[in-house]
Amino acid sequence: MTNQGLCKNCGSLITLDDSSENCKCVFCHCVFPKEEAVKLLEDQEDLSFPNEVYEDPDQTVPAVYDEGRYDNELSGNARILEEHEVYEPKENVVAGIVGAMLFALIGGVVWFFMFQIGFVSAVGGLVGVVLANIGYSLFAKRESLKGVIISVLAAIVAIAIACYMCLALDCYNAFQSWYASGEIDYTITFIQAVRGAYRFLAEPEIARSYIFDFALGLFFCAIGACRYVLNAIDDLKRKKKTGE
Numbered sequence: 001m002t003n004q005g006l007c008k009n010c011g012s013l014i015t016l017d018d019s020s021e022n023c024k025c026v027f028c029h030c031v032f033p034k035e036e037a038v039k040l041l042e043d044q045e046d047l048s049f050p051n052e053v054y055e056d057p058d059q060t061v062p063a064v065y066d067e068g069r070y071d072n073e074l075s076g077n078a079r080i081l082e083e084h085e086v087y088e089p090k091e092n093v094v095a096g097i098v099g100a101m102l103f104a105l106i107g108g109v110v111w112f113f114m115f116q117i118g119f120v121s122a123v124g125g126l127v128g129v130v131l132a133n134i135g136y137s138l139f140a141k142r143e144s145l146k147g148v149i150i151s152v153l154a155a156i157v158a159i160a161i162a163c164y165m166c167l168a169l170d171c172y173n174a175f176q177s178w179y180a181s182g183e184i185d186y187t188i189t190f191i192q193a194v195r196g197a198y199r200f201l202a203e204p205e206i207a208r209s210y211i212f213d214f215a216l217g218l219f220f221c222a223i224g225a226c227r228y229v230l231n232a233i234d235d236l237k238r239k240k241k242t243g244e
């Protein structure tokens, strides 16, 4: 009889001993009949593992492999673990949103300065979504379709903010020049410009140019997001296949 089996919970390789009818997985502490483990290893077609979390009932069994002692098992388990990605850290969505937003805002800053020097500021949309995705992965400790969607949303918000800040700065500059030329006898601070700039969007001609910039930014954002969306969909398909 073989002395190896597969964990029915997490898919790790288990070394069986003769001391009991049950076997125990050192990775997830799942305890179940040895027969099942052997059967699972023999018939590795369409396996799926629930990956429940079990408390370790006796602390004498090392939860982490001692490398020297379990060298052979480690390579086997590492292989199977990799296949099923049991060790992937948990996705922290809230932290991910913070990360995506922080990094997307860097894209917004890129936009803002490119706009000032008259360069295609919409490229900021692409920068924003790429950075947002990096931010999400860093903070959420995982990449996923959810992360991609959050990154795109964060990039859109950042672009909108950048667009609005450009409008506010244009307003501020306009007021400064009107004041300098004596057209008006008062001027506004930049903060006031930020607070009131939206009123200028009532002017169709002004609104049109900013909306065009915003739309162009969204377009670049979509280009940047394409790769991530396709990757994430591939990832989902792959996970479905391996039965996660």
Ligand SMILES: [Zn+2]
Binding pocket: 007, 008, 009, 010, 011, 012, 025, 026, 027, 028, 029, 030
């Ligand atoms: Zn297990």
